[in-house]
Amino acid sequence: MKNKEKGIKYKIKIDVKTNTPIILEKEEVEVKKESGTVVKAKIIGQYIKGKQSVDEYIKLTALINPYANILYKNPDGEKFFY
Secondary structure, three states: OOOOOEEEEEEEEEEOOOOEEEEEEEEEEEOOOOOOOOOOOOOOOOOOOOOOOHHHHHHHHHHHOOOOOOEEEOOOOOEEEO
8 A cells, every 4th residue: 555545444343153244443544654454353252272273274374375474462472473
């Protein structure tokens, strides 16, 4: 994005029964530097390690998206940068 363009910031919630987003807030924001898409997520639920976990999903997402910079902090406070 160029510095002159505005970005859009969304705050959403996911309906896990229908797998659809619910938009809670939408606002235009000034872009202070060149960047791509930034996604921040807070997930509330049961945290389990191992196969089919959030940890594993993030790791596999990083493997198939080598151009992405992913910073992941798990509930135990461990940080991983892919």
